[in-house]
Amino acid sequence: MCANMARELDVRGLPPPEPFEHVMRALPTLPAGAVLHVHIDREPYPLYEVLRDSGYAWQTTAMTDGSFSIRISHSA
Amino acid sequence: MKTISLSTEQAPPISVPLRFFAAAPLFLLLAALMLVYGAVNPFADIHSPALLAATHCITLGFMAMIMLGAMQQILPVVIGSPMPASRLTAWLTFLPLIFGALLLPAGFMLGKPVLLNLAWPLLGLAFITFISASLISLARSPAHNATKTTILLSIIALGGAIALGMLLAHGYASGLQLPYAKLATAHISLALGGWVLLLIVGVSYQVVPMFQLTPNYPKWLARSLTPALFIVLMLSLLSLLLEPRPYWIVIVAQSLFWFMAGCFAVATLRLQSKRRRRVADATLSFFRLGMLALLCTALLALATLFFPAVDRLGTLSAVLFLLGFAMSLMHGMLYKIVPFLVWFHLFRGGVKRGIPNMKEIIPEAWMWRHLWLHRSTLLAALFAPWWNAAAWLVALGLLLQGMLLGYALLIAIAVYRRTLERIEEDLP
Numbered sequence: 001m002c003a004n005m006a007r008e009l010d011v012r013g014l015p016p017p018e019p020f021e022h023v024m025r026a027l028p029t030l031p032a033g034a035v036l037h038v039h040i041d042r043e044p045y046p047l048y049e050v051l052r053d054s055g056y057a058w059q060t061t062a063m064t065d066g067s068f069s070i071r072i073s074h075s076a
Numbered sequence: 077m078k079t080i081s082l083s084t085e086q087a088p089p090i091s092v093p094l095r096f097f098a099a100a101p102l103f104l105l106l107a108a109l110m111l112v113y114g115a116v117n118p119f120a121d122i123h124s125p126a127l128l129a130a131t132h133c134i135t136l137g138f139m140a141m142i143m144l145g146a147m148q149q150i151l152p153v154v155i156g157s158p159m160p161a162s163r164l165t166a167w168l169t170f171l172p173l174i175f176g177a178l179l180l181p182a183g184f185m186l187g188k189p190v191l192l193n194l195a196w197p198l199l200g201l202a203f204i205t206f207i208s209a210s211l212i213s214l215a216r217s218p219a220h221n222a223t224k225t226t227i228l229l230s231i232i233a234l235g236g237a238i239a240l241g242m243l244l245a246h247g248y249a250s251g252l253q254l255p256y257a258k259l260a261t262a263h264i265s266l267a268l269g270g271w272v273l274l275l276i277v278g279v280s281y282q283v284v285p286m287f288q289l290t291p292n293y294p295k296w297l298a299r300s301l302t303p304a305l306f307i308v309l310m311l312s313l314l315s316l317l318l319e320p321r322p323y324w325i326v327i328v329a330q331s332l333f334w335f336m337a338g339c340f341a342v343a344t345l346r347l348q349s350k351r352r353r354r355v356a357d358a359t360l361s362f363f364r365l366g367m368l369a370l371l372c373t374a375l376l377a378l379a380t381l382f383f384p385a386v387d388r389l390g391t392l393s394a395v396l397f398l399l400g401f402a403m404s405l406m407h408g409m410l411y412k413i414v415p416f417l418v419w420f421h422l423f424r425g426g427v428k429r430g431i432p433n434m435k436e437i438i439p440e441a442w443m444w445r446h447l448w449l450h451r452s453t454l455l456a457a458l459f460a461p462w463w464n465a466a467a468w469l470v471a472l473g474l475l476l477q478g479m480l481l482g483y484a485l486l487i488a489i490a491v492y493r494r495t496l497e498r499i500e501e502d503l504p
Contacts, residue, residue, distance in 0.1 A: 013352060013355070015289055016286060016287060016416055032108070042282070045151060045219075046424075048156070
C-alpha cells in the first residue's frame, strides 16, 4: 500500500533557502516505499548531493514551463 | 524524464569561498591608498600609474577575488558540477592571486620592473588553475542551460585577457617592443566586456529570478544574448589585426555590443519591476543600481564612439562600468550569497535547531549603510575626472567601503563559528 503513496510538495515561487528547507523537513516523515513529489522552479543540484548522502533516490523531469518535477523515495 | 547522475566530487566546504570573500575588501583599502598617494588627481589621466595601480587593485584584488571564490560555489549550484579537487584548486588559485594582486599594483605604482616580473607568473598560475578547473567542471556538468554556455564563453575571454595581461606586464618590465596600445585595448575588452560582463549576465540568468523572485529571462534572450555579445566582441578584436584599423568595423561592432548590453540592463530592470515580493531589499537595490550604471555605460560608450573628441568620456564610461555596474553587482551578490552559504552549510551539516534566519546573519542595516556609501562613492567618481577634490572623496569612499564590507563578512563568519560551537557544546 505504501508503494502507491505519493505526497505533493509545491515549492515554486519561494525564495532560497525555503524550497530546500521544506524538502528537508518533509523527508524524515516520508514512509518507506512512499514518494515525495516536489514541484520546483529550478533544478536543485545541492539538494541532489544531500539526497545521495542521505540514502534517497530521485528522478527529475524538466517541465515545459521551465520548472522541474522531482520524485524522491528511499533508496532500495 | 531524465535521471540525474551527479559528479562524485563534493561541493566545496564553506571555507573555500569565504577565504576569497574575506580577502577582497582589503584590496579596496589598497586601491584607496594608491589613489591618495598618486598624482594630484589620478582620474585626470587614464594612464597615470596611480590609476593603473588602483584599477588593478579593484579588478584583480577585489573583483577577481570575489568572482573566482564565488565560481567555486556557484558551479555546483547552477550546473551541478563542482570543481575538481576543490581544496587544492582553491589554494592554488587563492595564494598566487593574492600575492600577484599585491605585487602588480605595487610594480605600477613604484615603477619597479622586478615587481611586475614577480607578479605576472603568479597571476598566470592562479588563473590557469582556475580556468583549467572550470573547464573540467563544465565538461562534467549534466546541465544544458544558457548559464553553462555563458560561463564557457566568459572563461574563454578570461583566458585571452590573462594571456595578454601577462604579455603586457612582461613587456613593460623588460622593455620589449610591442604594440602596447592595441594589446591594452584587447586586454581591457576581453577582461571587462568578455569575462566580467558575460559572467555577470550568465549568473544573473539564475540569481535574479531565484533570489529576487522575478519571472525568468525570456528564453530567446538567454540563449542568444551572450553568444551574440561574444561574436561581436571577437569581430571588434579581429579588426585590431588590420592596419589601418577599419573604423567602420569598430563603429558597427561596438555599437552592437553596447546596444545589446543596454538591452540586458533594461530587460533586468523590467523583470525586477515584476517581482512577486515587493519588499525593500538592499541587495536588490545594489542590483538595480548596477543595471542603471550598465545602461549609462552603454549610452556613454556609444557617445564616445560618435564624439571621440570629447575629452574624458572614455574615463567616465570605464568608471561607470567598474564602480557602477560591476562593483554594485558584486556587493549585492555577496550580501545574498554569504548569508545563504552560512545557512546552507549549517543546515546540511545536520543542524535543524538554532540556525539563525538568513536575514539575521548579516544585519540588513549594514547593507543599507553600505549601499548609501557606495552610491556616494560612485557620485564622487563621476566628477573625479574634472574635479580634484572628488578623487579624494572616491579614495575615502573606497576605504570606508572596504572596512564596512570586511566587517559585515566577519560578522557572517563569526555567526557561523558561534553556531557550530554552540551545537558542539550541546552534544551529549
